Amino acid sequence: MALGLFRVCLVVVTAIINHPLLFPRENATVPENEEEIIRKMQAHQEKLQLEQLRLEEEVARLTAEKEALEQAAEEGQQPPEAQAAWDLWTTLCMILFLIIEVWRQDHQDGPLPECLGGDEDELPGAGSAPLRGLALPSRATLDHFYERCIRGATADAARTREFVEGFVDDLLEALRSLCNRDTDMEVEDFIGVDSMYENWQVDRPLLCHLFVPFTPPEPYRFHPELWCSSRSVPLDRQGYGQIKVGRADGDPLGCICGKTKLGEDMLCLLHAKQSGAQACREMEDLLCAPESPYLDTMQVMKWFQTALTRAWHRIAHKYDFDLAFGQLDTPGSLKIKFRSGKFMPFNLIPVIQCDDSDLFFVSHLPREPSGGTPASSTDWLLSFAVYERHFLRMTSKGLPEGACHLSCLQIASFLLSKQSRLSGPSGLSTYHLKTALLHLLLSRKASDWKAAQLGSRLHELLCFLEKSLLEKKLHHFFVGNRKVPEAMGLPEAVRRAEPLNLFRPFVLQRGLYRRTVDAFYEMLKNAPALVSEYSLHVPSDQAGLPPKAVIL
Structure with missing residues (x-):
């Protein structure tokens, strides 16, 4: 009897744990623009609910049978076939729950591809978000593209x-x-x-x-x-x-009557005239x-x-x-x-x-x-803006000669500008790109910004930005960031304030968020073609093969 009661409790607990609404998985977030995936998940949830109802009915029936068996056992007439049938039903239910759980994990929580450049230390908070459709050109192509299209454009x-x-x-x-x-x-x-x-x-x-x-x-x-x-x-x-x-002096009207004790029978005519209109x-x-x-x-x-x-x-x-x-x-x-x-x-x-x-x-x-x-x-x-300029100047002094941090920002800004002209403006701006770069500068070692690491740092910048978009969270670099060096002279009230989320409008405006995410992935898709188009004169023996792309 005790063993049977334990099995019934185990079946009920297993059903509750596997209910998708009571205990949703933490990492089961999906981009809102994936309508097909969301539709399939909703259909899958309905199937699970129907299955849950059926299992609850089955558990109720089994409970009734258990009570009948207990009553028969008390009378000394419990048949061994009923106990065997109960054990069989309990085993089948547990196997069914295990199959449902394995199927749900395989289809709902499939593993995400890792971000390129995974051989380096992962930044705290940067994560390993996937970049869909991005194939960065070789270093020679990026260098030629930068010299011809960006450095030349800023020569004046x-x-x-x-x-x-x-x-x-x-x-x-x-x-x-x-x-x-x-x-x-x-x-x-x-x-x-x-x-x-x-x-x-x-x-x-x-x-x-x-x-x-x-x-x-x-x-x-x-x-x-x-x-x-x-x-x-x-x-x-x-x-x-x-x-x-x-x-x-704190006196809104500047009248001397506010600083001198006047008698009860005295009236300040100047103050009265200055009042009102x-x-x-x-x-x-x-x-x-x-x-x-x-x-x-x-x-x-x-x-x-x-x-x-x-x-x-x-x-x-x-x-x-x-x-x-x-x-x-x-x-x-x-x-x-x-x-x-x-x-x-x-x-x-x-x-x-x-x-x-x-x-x-x-x-x-x-x-x-x-x-x-x-x-x-x-x-x-x-x-x-003035603090941002001071921080970039202060950080640049400790970086290697010819550091690639500004080159990363320039290339990303160039791609965003071209994409905005193709598909129109979105909720993503160059200020967001600069904010992401400032966060990376504060987290990365100075030696990670050598000129030879331009491709890795550019990919990391886009990876950081994508993860921020998917989470709808990009904190302001200065507000509430106590990691900012005290030498910057930031007011203490700003340092101790609550972090300010620059992507908060995406939480309130679903249409703007969808357009922004679509434009971002379209920019990643067009990036190799744009870089190649503006780098037509790269020698073929230096171009090399582009690194492997990570595609969802």
Whole structure:
């Protein structure tokens, strides 16, 4: 009797453990774009549920028989044939469960191919995600492709920067001469950021991004409010902040009555006059939102565009070209138009420094790294562009001569740019590529970035990016990353903040995620043809055979 009861319990426990809804396997994640696989899995789940119901009925019948056998055994009339039948049914049920389990593992949780370059140490968190359809060319082909298509395309970067910087200096100086120091915003010197100043610009035409910090007139000052200083900030506002405008002494209206004890029968006429409509007009003059002490991005955009237009009219007679706005929704998107028909675009971006750090609040960006849009016009995007430039420069000093880290980023950016022109823009940007590279730079040894390892590091970069896409998780490099060297001077509030997921929009927007994944795999599929097309003059005796591709 005890043995029979144990067998019944074992059958029931086995059925519960094998139920796919109660105990799903952890590694049974499937890309959402595999509709056929998902359909088969759903059909398989329905079959398992039907089988489970049948087995439960069988267990109930066997339990009833067991009770009858126990009653017969008590009466001393238990036939040996019934005990043999019970043992047979128990054995058959266990064999059936084992067959179902083996079949489910074979069809639902098949092993994934390993990532190329598996002979090297696996990075923590990088995993071994498969790259479908990617066959990297030989080292000679990659080297020739880089020299001809990328290094040659950026040969004029230094001359372009020098020309743009000289013109912007003159433009900002004209802007300062037109401003009233007592009432207008004060514009400071520009700061070069992004690919042109990190030496990995690929696209033509060459594009300079310049931050232009500005401050309010005396006695006002900006009071930045980081999102990480409050735990009640929604997820969609992480990465943003607000900027409060107030007086340096903390008195919003600057009246002496707030610092002096007045009698009960005394009234401050100056304070009363400054209250109400006049105070609102004063805040609006400081580019704040209506009836709010917070700086408004739309107000800043209008002010900056108007100020640049006035400054250009002041110095236009000195130049033999025209200046126009490139994108109306971006305040400082400018374009120099030469008489020959050529043009040179550049971006002047109004920013506000966050305290004494190298963090800057940005009103608008051509491509926002967070992948989202601000919920309010008083939300400002927090930019780490200056820290990114410092980190790349600091890291480059410890790498071998001719290190391939920027070459990897340039080739990946080149492939993404070409794919975007073929299939249209997706949720993947060059900022995501740079973020993935920064993570790899922090995890890899300096000796792993030798020039001879260009192919391995490029494949690893794409492998890291694919795994991040499949998991819909790519953490911001600086936010919440305590592995960043303290020598960077990152504010402690940012270091201790919760990690910021740059791929969070993919969790909320299934259509965008599907387009992005499709575009990414299409880019991998087209990569060998693109590299070969731009490397037609590689000698045949140096080309060699491409490494073996890993294909799902």
